[in-house]
Amino acid sequence: MRVLSMFLSLFLVLPLAAAQVSDTLDIWVIDVEGGKAVIVKNPSGETMMIDGGMPDMAGRGGGQGMPGRGGAPGGAPGAGAPGGAPGMPGMGGAPGGAPGAPGAAGAPGGAPGGGRAGMPPQAGAPGTPGGPQRAAMPAEKDRDLNRVIAAAKLAGVNAFDVYLVTHYDVDHAGNVPNIAGRYPTKLFVDHGPWLENPKLGAMNKNAGDAYLAFVEGKPRTIVKPGDVIPFKDVRITVLTSNEETLQKPLPGGGQPNPFCPAELLPPTKGDDNASSVGTLWEFGKFRMADFADLLQWAEMKLMCPNNPIGTVSLLMGSHHGMPASSSPALVHALGAKATITNNGERKGIAPDVVKTLRSVPGGMDIWQLHYSTMAGAELNAPEEFIANMKQQECQGFAIKVSARRDGSFTITNLRNNFSKTYKP
Ligand SMILES: [Zn+2]
Numbered sequence: 001m002r003v004l005s006m007f008l009s010l011f012l013v014l015p016l017a018a019a020q021v022s023d024t025l026d027i028w029v030i031d032v033e034g035g036k037a038v039i040v041k042n043p044s045g046e047t048m049m050i051d052g053g054m055p056d057m058a059g060r061g062g063g064q065g066m067p068g069r070g071g072a073p074g075g076a077p078g079a080g081a082p083g084g085a086p087g088m089p090g091m092g093g094a095p096g097g098a099p100g101a102p103g104a105a106g107a108p109g110g111a112p113g114g115g116r117a118g119m120p121p122q123a124g125a126p127g128t129p130g131g132p133q134r135a136a137m138p139a140e141k142d143r144d145l146n147r148v149i150a151a152a153k154l155a156g157v158n159a160f161d162v163y164l165v166t167h168y169d170v171d172h173a174g175n176v177p178n179i180a181g182r183y184p185t186k187l188f189v190d191h192g193p194w195l196e197n198p199k200l201g202a203m204n205k206n207a208g209d210a211y212l213a214f215v216e217g218k219p220r221t222i223v224k225p226g227d228v229i230p231f232k233d234v235r236i237t238v239l240t241s242n243e244e245t246l247q248k249p250l251p252g253g254g255q256p257n258p259f260c261p262a263e264l265l266p267p268t269k270g271d272d273n274a275s276s277v278g279t280l281w282e283f284g285k286f287r288m289a290d291f292a293d294l295l296q297w298a299e300m301k302l303m304c305p306n307n308p309i310g311t312v313s314l315l316m317g318s319h320h321g322m323p324a325s326s327s328p329a330l331v332h333a334l335g336a337k338a339t340i341t342n343n344g345e346r347k348g349i350a351p352d353v354v355k356t357l358r359s360v361p362g363g364m365d366i367w368q369l370h371y372s373t374m375a376g377a378e379l380n381a382p383e384e385f386i387a388n389m390k391q392q393e394c395q396g397f398a399i400k401v402s403a404r405r406d407g408s409f410t411i412t413n414l415r416n417n418f419s420k421t422y423k424p
Pocket of ligand 1: 034035319
């Protein structure tokens with residue numbers, strides 16, 4: 001009898017003990033070729049999905065080249081704009097019907113680095129202003145959905161407690177209905193209805209409209225600055241949303257920001273990026289900021305003349321490393337130890353952004369989801385900090401962050417398992 005009860009109590013205790021072994025906040029930053037897709041798991045086991053990359057565009061024209069923002073190419077209204085109604089709700093409703101998930105995001109033991117030899121940086125027009133800043137149009141069916149599925153498997157995630165949709169551009173919101181159709185989701189969080197947006201291109205408009213139609217009638221919270229997004233173990237404070245910014249400094253913040261320019265950038269309307277839901281994550285002493293695609297004028301509106309946040313440990317790279325974001329007023333003032341840029345092979349890693357990232361006082365490591373052929377060897381991070389070296393047959397390796405309450409965190413490149421631990 002005693003043996004039996006011991007046996008039984010072992011059974012009862014073990015799963016609990018196992019669940020408590022990992023007291024880390026784990027974050028998988030998924031390569032969606034210049035879009036955004038992130039899975040987060042807290043120590044209590046709650047999960048969050050942030051954005052989701054592009055919808056299925058296979059066979060909808062062109063192997064590459066969708067507008068990074070705004071205008072669908074030749075967007076003649078009614079001319080069958082490319083990417084009409086991306087993200088059909090209802091698709092893939094049955095969880096579990098996972099299509100093959102090629103290229104598991106970060107199967108450990110992936111061949112360490114193909115090496116730079118195979119990919120001479122294309123010297124072509126690095127950082128031509130106004131040059132192509134494009135996310136790759138998925139040629140492979142459900143490319144980004146498959147990568148999210150692979151990462152979710154890796155994370156042991158079958159459902160989401162929170163789905164944070166930072167804004168409605170196609171490389172963020174376009175895949176949300178597909179992902180949320182597959183994974184039961186308890187709560188959607190977003191910035192609310194479209195603001196007036198006269199420059200909105202067809203592809204982004206379709207993606208946003210499809211998401212807004214999809215979320216109709218589902219549990220949803222529209223957040224404003226100062227709100228806290230419910231997620232166990234972590235305090236997630238909304239810093240920006242719908243072009244509004246936090247007014248009252250957080251505890252420890254509010255000091256004058258020496259990195260503000262003499263003249264702030266004026267607001268520019270007609271760009272949903274400026275509506276991005278920006279957040280501060282506090283897990284014990286670990287602090288992370290993520291501004292999605294927030295534009296520089298909105299960064300300055302938040303950070304000038306006083307910095308309401310203080311410093312952070314980790315900064316999720318803004319806007320794929322494109323020059324419309326990442327002002328020194330934001331990046332230098334936050335003084336992160338590391339940043340992870342969600343760039344694509346031909347999107348982001350702009351010279352001005354790299355310059356800003358490299359000149360953070362105290363130094364900051366730059367991790368990239370992709371090698372940028374546009375940027376060339378000089379502007380790319382060292383190879384071990386890059387998760388994917390080429391777009392052709394790209395396996396879509398993720399970058400994983402494990403943060404601890406003491407403020408320390410480890411970043412791991414799931415392509416080669418190179419990792420680095422940052423002290424508190
Ligand atoms: Zn984007």
